[in-house]
Amino acid sequence: MTTPLPAPWLHLGIRRPGPDDHLPVLALLDTWWGGLGGEEGMRQRALLLPKLMFQHFGDSSFLVTSGDRIVAFLIGFLSQSRPDESYIHFVGVDPAERGSGLGAELYERFFAHSRAHGRSVVRAITSPQNGGSHAFHTRMGFVTEPGPKEFEGRPVQPDYDGPGLDRLSFRKDLSPTG
Template identity: 65%
Template sequence: MEFRDLAVRHPVADDHPSVLRVLDRWWGGFEGSTGSVQRALLLPRLFFQHFADSSFIAERDGELVGFLVGFLSQSRHDESYVHFVGVSPEEQRGGLGRYLYGLFFDYSRGHGRSVVRAITSAANSGSYEFHTRMGFDVEPSPAEFEGRPVQPDYDGPGLDRVSFVRRI
């Protein structure tokens, strides 16, 4: 898949407001105002300041069309972690998410990592389907939500998550 008309770069702190502005539209208001607050809280400016080398911004004609925020684990030296990824609705199903993950996999391998981890909310079926299509395995868990294995209270009370792992 080629993305010749796409400009991909590492984020800078000034990208933070632009990313926050698209979250509600890109997620289609998923989980209402609670989801909006959770998404914003998951992406504080510090990710654009301190994890820029391992993260990516994709733009077409100067407009944000995708991003991936990831980092190398400092505690697990063979692992890296995709913290948050987004692709504009107009670009979804066109390979951009896969492309951004590919860049992150290459970056991770280049830094001696062989495992990539990610999570998603229990209710985000689209993310679940994307990750499983990308070759991620769902980690075993003691509970299910709509047939998807979830880690109960993973991010705090009532914040169940699906946990993914992929060897690269």
């Protein structure tokens, strides 16, 4: 079921994603990321969003649409191993909607979902080269966790996602009400 978003996104709807949304979301990634990383970047992004994310984590994720067109998504989940934590796995916003606050709205909805399920910490990661993502997470109240390496002054977790796949690791402590 699609529900409307508050202003300024009244023309958009938001709903939980399902398995049928997997391929349509994958089709957007290369366009939205501007072909970042070429073929290898495309492969890595696809591997980060397997169908199981849409099959098993739809209840904690969000998909924003304008008619039949997907304009944003957030795939996140409540940790099964760490009962106080939740995790934002992958987020995308159509470049035409960036800067509108839509990404922040999705994060706030995920924070509320996390709080409603007794979570007090939200985690996320990004690549060290993604300065825009680092800036966004910082604005959203995340802190970058210390790491043994640095990239442009940001602490890095080496080999976080495998050999040579360094990441910045973020943590946000949720207050009970906001």
